[in-house]
Every structure is written in structure tokens, then in C-alpha cells.
Amino acid sequence: MRAIRAGDNRFTFRFSGKEMHTKGVLKEFERILGKENVFSEETDLHAYSYDAAVLEPVTPALVLRPVTCEALGEAVRVCGENRLPLTVRGAGTNLSGGVLPKKGGVVILTNALNEIVEINEQDLYAVVQPGVVTAKFASLVESKGLFYPPDPGSQAVSTLGGNVAENAGGLRGLRYGVTRDYVMGLEFFDAGGALVKTGARTVKCVTGYNLGGLLVGSEGTLGVFSRITLKLIPMPAAKKAMMAVFSDIRQASETVSAIIADKIVPVTLEFMDNFTIRAVEDFSGAGLPVDAAALLLIEVDGHPAQVEEEAARVEQICRKMGVMRIQAARDAAERDKVWEARRAALSALSRVRPTTVLEDATVPRSNIPAMVAAIGEIGKKYDLLIGTFGHAGDGNLHPTILSDRRDAQAWSRVEKAIDAIFEKALELGGTLSGEHGIGAAKSKYLENEIGRPSILYSRRIKAALDPENILNPGKIIGG
Amino acid sequence: MYDMKRLADLVKSLEDSLAVCMRCGMCQAVCPLFAETGREADVARGKLALLDGLIKEMFKDPEGVRERLSRCLLCGSCAANCPSGVKVLDIFFDARVILTGYMGLNPVKRAVFRGMLAHPEFFDRLLHSASTIQKLFLVPSDDFSGLSCARFSLPGLERHVKALAPVSFRKSPGRHTPGNASGPAVAFFVGCMVDKIYPDTGHAVLKALRYNQANVLMPEEQGCCGIPALASGDLETFEKLVRYNLERFDPAGFDFLVTACATCTSTIKKLWPRFFGGREKARLDELAEKTMDISQFLVDQTGLIPAASSATGHKEPLTYHDPCHLKKSLGIAAQPRRLLSANPAYDLREMNEADRCCGCGGSFNLQYYPVSAAIGRRKCDAIIESGCSTVATSCPACMLQISDMLSQAGKRIQVKHAVEIYAESIRFRD
Ligand SMILES: Cc1cc2nc3c(=O)[nH]c(=O)nc-3n(C[C@H](O)[C@H](O)[C@H](O)COP(=O)(O)OP(=O)(O)OC[C@H]3O[C@@H](n4cnc5c(N)ncnc54)[C@H](O)[C@@H]3O)c2cc1C
Numbered sequence: 059m060r061a062i063r064a065g066d067n068r069f070t071f072r073f074s075g076k077e078m079h080t081k082g083v084l085k086e087f088e089r090i091l092g093k094e095n096v097f098s099e100e101t102d103l104h105a106y107s108y109d110a111a112v113l114e115p116v117t118p119a120l121v122l123r124p125v126t127c128e129a130l131g132e133a134v135r136v137c138g139e140n141r142l143p144l145t146v147r148g149a150g151t152n153l154s155g156g157v158l159p160k161k162g163g164v165v166i167l168t169n170a171l172n173e174i175v176e177i178n179e180q181d182l183y184a185v186v187q188p189g190v191v192t193a194k195f196a197s198l199v200e201s202k203g204l205f206y207p208p209d210p211g212s213q214a215v216s217t218l219g220g221n222v223a224e225n226a227g228g229l230r231g232l233r234y235g236v237t238r239d240y241v242m243g244l245e246f247f248d249a250g251g252a253l254v255k256t257g258a259r260t261v262k263c264v265t266g267y268n269l270g271g272l273l274v275g276s277e278g279t280l281g282v283f284s285r286i287t288l289k290l291i292p293m294p295a296a297k298k299a300m301m302a303v304f305s306d307i308r309q310a311s312e313t314v315s316a317i318i319a320d321k322i323v324p325v326t327l328e329f330m331d332n333f334t335i336r337a338v339e340d341f342s343g344a345g346l347p348v349d350a351a352a353l354l355l356i357e358v359d360g361h362p363a364q365v366e367e368e369a370a371r372v373e374q375i376c377r378k379m380g381v382m383r384i385q386a387a388r389d390a391a392e393r394d395k396v397w398e399a400r401r402a403a404l405s406a407l408s409r410v411r412p413t414t415v416l417e418d419a420t421v422p423r424s425n426i427p428a429m430v431a432a433i434g435e436i437g438k439k440y441d442l443l444i445g446t447f448g449h450a451g452d453g454n455l456h457p458t459i460l461s462d463r464r465d466a467q468a469w470s471r472v473e474k475a476i477d478a479i480f481e482k483a484l485e486l487g488g489t490l491s492g493e494h495g496i497g498a499a500k501s502k503y504l505e506n507e508i509g510r511p512s513i514l515y516s517r518r519i520k521a522a523l524d525p526e527n528i529l530n531p532g533k534i535i536g537g
Numbered sequence: 538m539y540d541m542k543r544l545a546d547l548v549k550s551l552e553d554s555l556a557v558c559m560r561c562g563m564c565q566a567v568c569p570l571f572a573e574t575g576r577e578a579d580v581a582r583g584k585l586a587l588l589d590g591l592i593k594e595m596f597k598d599p600e601g602v603r604e605r606l607s608r609c610l611l612c613g614s615c616a617a618n619c620p621s622g623v624k625v626l627d628i629f630f631d632a633r634v635i636l637t638g639y640m641g642l643n644p645v646k647r648a649v650f651r652g653m654l655a656h657p658e659f660f661d662r663l664l665h666s667a668s669t670i671q672k673l674f675l676v677p678s679d680d681f682s683g684l685s686c687a688r689f690s691l692p693g694l695e696r697h698v699k700a701l702a703p704v705s706f707r708k709s710p711g712r713h714t715p716g717n718a719s720g721p722a723v724a725f726f727v728g729c730m731v732d733k734i735y736p737d738t739g740h741a742v743l744k745a746l747r748y749n750q751a752n753v754l755m756p757e758e759q760g761c762c763g764i765p766a767l768a769s770g771d772l773e774t775f776e777k778l779v780r781y782n783l784e785r786f787d788p789a790g791f792d793f794l795v796t797a798c799a800t801c802t803s804t805i806k807k808l809w810p811r812f813f814g815g816r817e818k819a820r821l822d823e824l825a826e827k828t829m830d831i832s833q834f835l836v837d838q839t840g841l842i843p844a845a846s847s848a849t850g851h852k853e854p855l856t857y858h859d860p861c862h863l864k865k866s867l868g869i870a871a872q873p874r875r876l877l878s879a880n881p882a883y884d885l886r887e888m889n890e891a892d893r894c895c896g897c898g899g900s901f902n903l904q905y906y907p908v909s910a911a912i913g914r915r916k917c918d919a920i921i922e923s924g925c926s927t928v929a930t931s932c933p934a935c936m937l938q939i940s941d942m943l944s945q946a947g948k949r950i951q952v953k954h955a956v957e958i959y960a961e962s963i964r965f966r967d
Pocket residue numbers: 109110145146147148149150151152153156157168188209210211212215216217218219220221222223224225226227228229277278279281282283284404493494495530560561562
């Protein structure tokens with residue numbers, strides 16, 4: 059057995075069942091990063107054994123916190139040379155176990171790499187380091203009259219590196235797309251620590267393979283981002299929010315389709331089911347109609363005149379579809395109130411029971427009623443509380459299962475319910491995950507969705523780019 | 538060696554509260570300590586995970602967990618913003634009590650808490666003597682703010698400290714205020730820092746209460762609220778102090794209990810009743826119910842008698858810092874601002890992030906001065922940027938930290954308690 063010693067702590071790196079040659083590796087890391095940025099005490103290691111997914115923790119052997127991008131590259135290189143599995147961690151908010159390390163592996167933190175290198179107001183792009191927090195970036199961009207639309211619910215803490223690696227979405231996906239649509243260029247370290255550059259600062263770029271396309275959403279399995287160039291757009295001048303209340307979920311869903319068929323693309327078209335409405339009302343007493351079957355929160359934006367016109371048309375359509383009640387926000391305070399209800403959804407639900415499993419099944423828009431009905435039946439069948447809210451415009455639902463992980467019997471029902479939800483989503487022509495990624499939690503379901511050949515093709519890519527399988531091994535495609 | 542299995546059983550009592558954390562990580566956005574260090578073990582999610590780890594017997598030695606748990610400002614920013622409603626501070630206090638009960642109190646703390654703090658009269662005498670000999674050790678560093686620094690240069694003593702008051706507030710002349718016998722009976726819990734470091738704040742409280750027709754009750758012998766002991770997990774000293782104070786503040790004897798210390802207020806309201814049972818708990822609940830911050834009393838209960846206006850043309854720009862234990866623990870933010878606006882000589886201008894923690898965190902400041910100071914410097918920058926000549930707040934601990942930071946930055950910005958600002962404008966007709 060080979061182990062390295064540092065003070066009183068002994069480390070053994072294990073990988074693929076074999077113990078790796080690690081003599082001096084710790085020293086090497088300390089030299090590159092500074093002693094204070096290499097964590098090896100058992101308590102620190104344990105603090106990097108989880109993310110926001112409900113999974114068993116896995117403790118790394120070592121945690122590194124590079125404070126420069128060069129040091130990040132060096133750290134990757136040393137991992138590569140020593141065949142140490144490495145998992146990059148941004149804010150650790152992903153919901154699919156994406157930052158659970160391989161046992162005995164290394165976790166590399168990006169939160170010290172948090173510089174916004176450039177915001178170019180002329181050419182409408184920004185260059186950032188991977189650890190920049192999404193909301194900080196978005197608000198700086200906004201202070202310059204520009205707009206970076208992807209706004210995951212975790213944006214107050216999530217990192218842009220994590221957003222790119224998960225291809226994060228948000229509330230504005232319907233009109234503005236997701237993170238992928240804003241990545242113009244990437245610099246990343248490959249498995250050997252070499253710096254690869256792809257994309258450009260120009261709108262058009264056809265130089266070489268579209269590596270960015272491959273790396274976005276790769277969940278840390280193909281490269282480690284060190285610099286990201288993001289597209290910015292002008293800030294829309296006006297916006298208007300509305301809340302529409304329906305007595306029938308089908309009406310709500312048909313309204314969504316009718317709005318889009320009328321060639322209106324709202325920024326957001328959010329949905330809440332009755333269970334969620336009641337939970338939010340219990341939690342915040344905002345005055346939501348607790349007998350409503352569904353709520354739609356709709357916001358349109360653009361030029362002031364266009365916003366007024368579209369809002370009026372949306373209202374008309376809602377009425378035609380038989381809305382119970384529709385209410386447009388007249389000012390910023392009322393608009394805030396509308397969104398408060400949506401923002402409170404997760405808080406309200408998560409307080410019902412100790413364990414909250416936030417799922418991410420996504421179906422074609424028109425199948426939302428079928429999916430919501432199926433979720434209702436699954437909840438009944440497995441005797442579970444499930445609240446559903448989500449991005450109706452994208453068909454991206456978040457069935458939220460409320461349970462108690464410590465109750466083994468209930469937990470096995472939760473697991474069965476998750477299986478059933480995925481099965482149904484696929485059956486309805488949907489996908490396992492609209493935005494939360496596959497990570498460790500869903501890789502076993504992947505084959506069902508994309509088929510064996512796609513998995514094998516992906517594995518061949520992975521094997522070619524990362525022959526020692528050190529970059530976040532086991533995620534997405536298993537192995 | 539410690540029996541980790543037995544410790545796991547003890548920590549298991551927290552399991553239900555711990556299970557509420559869904560590891561969403563949203564506390565990273567608000568934890569002032571995490572903002573400096575970026576270390577997961579410094580933020581609530583990490584600490585809660587460590588406690589889970591103790592239950593699962595993941596660790597060989599509890600010392601690491603204890604150390605990380607004590608690296609915390611107990612500011613409650615995490616709890617106030619937690620989507621899941623995790624009672625983070627309750628868990629942290631309970632865990633500290635469990636760990637200290639199991640591992641023992643460190644000798645220095647034992648001497649300070651059990652030997653001095655737990656005996657209020659002795660503690661008073663001791664600090665009185667200390668205030669007379671402190672001149673041997675301190676040299677004034679800043680005439681403007683009255684702060685001093687150490688006479689001898691020792692590593693870690695770069696801070697600028699406020700010396701102990703020569704005469705403590707509770708022993709000072711002028712402490713007897715007749716007030717209005719027919720007004721509401723208001724007990725004044727002074728707290729250590731107002732008593733021994735900021736007697737002016739105490740006098741301002743009395744003046745304001747009297748002006749607002751309260752009938753003031755101030756037991757001369759009072760103890761510490763107990764928070765330093767509880768924060769170190771010393772339940773024994775904490776309980777002793779609570780009982781000592783309960784004897785002197787019988788809730789049946791007054792309508793309200795006020796303090797000018799955000800930390801005392803939140804301790805009396807939230808922590809005193811938590812660790813007691815039976816009749817004691819009932820009385821402590823009643824006491825908690827009657828307890829409020831001085832600004833809350835003046836604004837909500839008396840309607841705040843406006844000062845005889847002496848409005849001149851020029852108004853001094855003034856900014857306000859929200860103490861965590863007032864805003865985040867108790868939701869009190871509007872009342873102190875009303876108090877400030879009642880003085881026409883000032884113009885209240887908000888600083889950026891007025892409710893961001895000042896970094897003091899009680900003994901955190903002593904144990905982890907460099908990071909405490911780093912957090913304090915951010916506060917200090919926000920105050921300086923506001924362009925104000927005075928900063929007011931509602932907690933003497935914040936005042937101490939902010940004074941230290943401003944003084945080190947060489948800024949001549951006055952630090953005052955909100956009630957002092959209000960009291961300045963009061964002119965008695967008699
Ligand atoms: C309350 C809550 C709400 C959420 N709402 C949404 C939402 O609306 N939409 C949405 O899409 N997601 C949402 N999420 C999921 C999650 O926040 C996103 O996936 C986010 O992008 C993760 O960012 P992070 O910085 O936390 O990344 P982490 O969780 O730390 O990492 C995620 C993945 O990215 C990889 N990675 C991180 N940095 C790098 C890098 N520099 N180079 C290479 N790989 C890297 C990691 O290895 C990992 O596989 C939510 C999560 C929570 C807890």
C-alpha cells in the first residue's frame with residue numbers, strides 16, 4: 059500500500075480498485091496552490107461529499123482550491139499525470155449528483171476563480187472566469203443596460219462554470235433560450251492539463267470543430283473550463299406580468315398553446331398545480347385562490363407599445379379559454395407580488411416534509427395535462443405527496459416529491475415513483491431532464507431515452523478525450 | 538480518545554431538525570464568513586453536513602467538527618434566507634452545548650465563564666478594577682473616537698479597542714430616573730457592553746424613556762444575558778445567569794422589558810426560554826413576550842413623542858447599520874430608522890447592504906480576528922461610501938467592531954447608538 063503523509067493525515071488515492079502512486083503528489087499540489095488551498099482534514103473533506111441531489115455522500119481524498127486559472131491548469135495536469143480522478147465543483151447546487159467525487163478522488167473548487175474579466179458594451183459580450191456567481195454577473199451586466207437572460211432558480215449562488223457544464227435553464231427559457239445559447243467561446247483544460255480554446259468573441263465563427271457545442275452540458279466529464287465568453291443582449295425596455303387562474307388544468311395547458319399559436323412568445327410562462335398553490339398559500343398567505351386547479355404566471359417584454367399590445371392579447375386569449383380570473387400587475391410592486399408566489403414555490407413545498415426531491419421531467423408542451431395527470435396518479439399509487447410547478451412554456455415540469463428519507467419504506471416508494479415519472483415522460487415524447495442534468499442520479503435511465511448506440515458513441519468520445527477516465531468519472535454515461 | 542458512537546447518539550437528538558436541510562446551498566449567498574473564505578465548512582450547509590457526519594460516525598475525532606462549528610458569527614443570515622426554514626441557529630447552539638458537554642470546556646473559557654461571568658457582582662468589581670489599571674496597557678490611538686491600541690506591540694493586537702468606562706453605567710450618578718409613575722412600567726436590562734463600555738447609550742435610553750413618559754425600573758444588580766457562555770456551549774453558566782436575571786426581573790412586575798443591545802434582546806426573547814422547562818419556562822416565556830428593543834418600544838408602544846423641533850437648515854448625513862440580531866433574528870428594521878428620523882438635525886441615507894453583518898460575532902472576533910476584520914472592512918467601506926459623518930446602529934457589539942474598523946481606516950466617522958441620536962434632540966422643559 060502506498061500512502062502519502064502530511065502531518066498526521068494519511069491519504070490513499072484509490073482509483074478503479076487500484077491504489078495509485080501518490081508519493082509526493084500532495085507536496086506537488088501544495089507547491090502549486092499554496093498549502094492553505096489544499097484541504098485534507100476529514101471535516102473539510104466531508105464538507106465536499108454532497109450536492110443538492112438527494113444521494114449518499116461520497117468523500118474525496120483531497121480538495122483543491124486554485125486561486126488562479128494557471129494553478130487550475132496545473133492542478134488538472136498533476137491529476138492527469140497521476141491518474142487521479144477529479145471532479146470540479148462550482149457552488150455544488152446541481153440536483154443530479156454531478157459533483158459527487160469518485161471515492162478517493164480529488165475535488166477542485168472554482169469559487170476562488172471569480173473574476174469578471176471584461177464586459178464589452180460595444181460588441182455585446184463578456185469574458186468571465188468559471189467561478190463567477192450567476193446573479194452577480196447578471197446584475198453587473200444589467201447595470202450597464204445589457205441583459206444576460208439565463209436565470210436558474212439557484213442564480214444567487216450558482217457559478218457560470220456550473221451553468222455552462224449543466225447547460226442550465228431558467229424562467230426565461232421560452233423566449234431567450236438557455237445557457238447554451240449564450241456561450242460564444244470557451245477555454246478549458248483537457249484531461250492532461252493542456253489549454254484548449256474554442257469559439258470567439260464574434261457572433262459568427264466557423265473555425266474548427268464546434269467544441270463548445272460538445273463541452274456545454276458535459277458536466278465536467280470532458281474538460282475543465284477556465285474562461286467563458288458569454289453573449290449579451292440589450293435589455294428589453296418594458297415588461298408586464300400577469301397571473302391567470304384556471305379551474306381546469308387542461309384549460310391552462312391549452313391556453314399556453316393558444317398564446318404561442320398566436321405568435322406571442324412570453325418571457326415566462328410558469329405553471330403551478332393545486333397542491334403547490336395551497337402550499338404557497340399556507341406558507342406566505344399571499345392570497346392565492348386555493349380552489350384553483352392551476353395558475354399561470356405570464357410575463358411579456360419588449361418595447362412598451364408591443365408589451366401593452368401583447369399583454370392585452372394574452373388576456374383576451376385567457377378569457378376565451380375560460381380563465382377564472384386574470385390579473386395584470388400595474389406597477390413594479392404588483393409585478394413583484396406575482397413573482398413572489400412563484401419564488402415561494404420551492405420554499406413552501408420543501409417545508410411540508412423533511413426530504414424534498416426536485417425532479418425535472420420535461421414533455422412537449424401539448425402533453426403537459428397528460429403529464430400532470432400521470433404525476434397525480436403516480437402520487438396516489440405510491441401514496442406520496444407530490445407538488446408540481448415549472449416552466450409550462452417549455453414543458454419543463456418540476457414534480458416535487460415530499461417525503462422523509464429516513465423512512466426506508468417511504469423512500470422505496472419515492473424511488474419507484476421517480477422511475478414511474480421518467481417512464482411516463484419518455485412515453486409522452488419527453489426527456490429525463492430539462493435542465494438539472496444527468497450526473498450520477500439519472501445515468502441509469504439514460505439508455506432508455508437515447509438508446510444504446512448513443513451511449514456507446516458518447517463513451518467512445520469520452521474514451522478518446524479522456525483515456526484514463528479521470529474527468530468526473532461515472533457521470534452521465536456511467537462507466 | 539472520544540467514543541464517537543456515544544457522541545453520535547447525543548447528536549442524534551438533532552436529527553429531526555437536521556433533516557430539514559435539503560443541501561440546496563442557497564445559504565452560500567448570504568453567509569458573510571463564506572464570502573471571505575469560500576470554504577464549505579464555513580457556511581451553514583457545510584456545518585449541518587458535519588453534524589450529520591457525526592451522527593453517521595464519519596469522523597475519527599470530534600475536535601475538527603467543534604472547531605468548524607465555532608467558526609461562525611451566529612449572525613443568522615443563513616436561517617433568515619433558508620428556503621427550507623432550517624432552524625440553523627437553534628441547531629448550532631444545541632450542537633455547541635452537546636459538544637462542550639461531551640468534550641469539556643476549554644480551560645480559559647472555563648475560568649472566564651464559570652469563575653467570573655457566572656458571578657455578576659464579582660464580575661462587576663473585577664471589571665471596575667480593570668478599568669482603573671487599563672491605562673497601563675493602552676495608549677490612545679484615536680482622539681476622535683476615543684479608541685486605544687495596545688501599549689506593547691504584540692502580534693494579533695493591531696486592533697483598536699474601546700477602553701472600559703471608568704465608571705460603569707449601573708454605578709454612575711444620574712442612573713436614577715424618576716420617570717412617570719402613571720406611565721407603562723418599563724424594566725431596563727442594561728447588558729454588559731452598555732454597562733461597561735457604552736454608558737452614554739444607557740443614559741440615552743433613560744432619557745428617551747423618561748421623555749416618553751415611561752416609569753423606568755432598573756435593578757442595580759444585573760447579570761450578563763449569558764450569550765458568551767451559551768455560544769461556547771457552557772450551558773451551566775448560561776442557566777445560572779438566566780436564573781440570576783430572572784430573580785431580578787420578575788415579569789409580573791412590569792409591562793415591558795427593553796434593552797439597547799440587539800444581542801441581549803434576541804437572547805432574552807429566543808434563547809432564554811429554550812433551555813428551561815416547567816414553571817421557569819412559563820415565566821421566561823412571559824418575560825420574552827414583554828422584551829423588546831428600545832426603538833421598538835419607543836416607536837410601537839409610545840408612538841414616539843417627537844423632539845421639540847430644532848430644525849436648522851443644515852442636516853448631518855447619517856447612515857444606519859442593521860444588527861443581525863435585530864433584523865435577521867427579530868425582523869426589527871423600521872423602528873430604529875423611525876427613531877433616527879425623529880431627530881431633525883440628521884438626514885438618514887442608506888448605505889449599501891445595510892443589513893450585512895459587521896463581522897463581530899461576539900467571541901468570534903476574539904478567536905478569528907483576521908477574518909472578522911476582513912468582514913468588518915466591507916462594512917466599513919459601505920459606511921465610507923455612504924458619505925455620512927455618523928453611523929448609527931442598535932447593538933453595542935456592532936458599535937465596537939465598526940469603531941475599530943473605521944479607526945484603523947483613519948476615518949473620522951462617529952459611531953453612535955440609534956437611541957443616542959434620538960436622545961440628542963430631546964430637551965426637557967423642566
Ligand atoms: C434551489 C435550486 C434551484 C435550481 N434551479 C435551477 C433552474 O431553474 N434551472 C437549472 O437549470 N438548474 C437549476 N438548479 C440546478 C443547479 O443550480 C444548476 O445545475 C447550476 O448550473 C449548477 O451550478 P453550480 O455552480 O452549483 O455547479 P455544481 O453543482 O458545482 O456543478 C455542476 C456540474 O458542473 C461541473 N462543473 C462546474 N464547474 C465546472 C468547470 N469550471 N468546468 C467543468 N465542469 C464544471 C461539475 O463537475 C458538475 O458536474 C437549481 C438548484 C437548486 C438547488
